[in-house]
Amino acid sequence: MAILEICAGSVESAVAARDGGAQRIELCAALEVGGVTPSAGLIAEARKVEGLTLNVIIRPRGGDFLYNEYEVACMEEDIRTCKRLGVDGVVIGALTADGDIDTVTCKRLIDTADGMSVTFHRAFDMCRDPQKALEELITLGCNRVLTSGQAPTAEAGIELLGKLVKQANGRIIIMPGCGVNSKNAAKTLKATGANEIHASARKSVGSGMLFRNSSVSMGNSDSDEYARKETDVNEVRAIVNSIL
Secondary structure, three states, rough: OOOEEEEEHHHHHHHHHHHHHHEEEEEOOHHHHOOOOOOHHHHHHHHOOOEEEEEEOOOOOOOOOOOOOHHHHHHHHHHHHHHHOOOOOEEEEEEEOOOOOOOOHHHHHHHHOOOEEEHHHHHHHHHOHHHHHHHHHHHOOOEEEEEEOOOOOOOHHHHHHHHHHHHOOOOOEEEOOOOOOOOHHHHHHHHHHOOOOOOOOOOEEEEEOOOOOOOOOOOOOOOOOEEEEEEOHHHHOOOOOHHH
């Protein structure tokens, strides 16, 4: 059976991922910007959810993947925190201004991880030469790459994903992700030859607030302050059933 990883932004979502049959979560905050490092408190509470492998994204901010020294130092400290809290793996990524893998920064982060599993995240989809980048990640010692095949969705990136799986030849795991759902997960795995897949499987959950002040916004004025997205246990279960 293929491995399903769910991108989770809360303990509630972690439990739903586990109950739906996922084997692993990528714990993130601020999923609306692609995910940033969650708080130590969230990591510690998610670690208490039994039956799941816990990977944590190490990303200090949204936006691009070109980091300064302050940000790299922050990422190193976040990795140390993850190790202290018993996390299984970290999810990293850094690029140079020219769109190549920032091997110097990545080596620092991998060295700090010190034996934890390391996934290179979708910064890979922003690099200029994916074949070259893959070889560099293999040399660095990364365990897997999360990628949509440099396309808007993994389903649209099937051609490159299949090529990357062949190029990897078992030396690193290629994990398709982005836009994966119960309708296309099996197709994506079969067409690419991958044996791990990544999905968010989220649904909108309404707020329990009875009093609502609609004249004030805490962030983007277009956002709904009284709704959030959480992992849908039924969609997780449907994905698992589709890839059995």
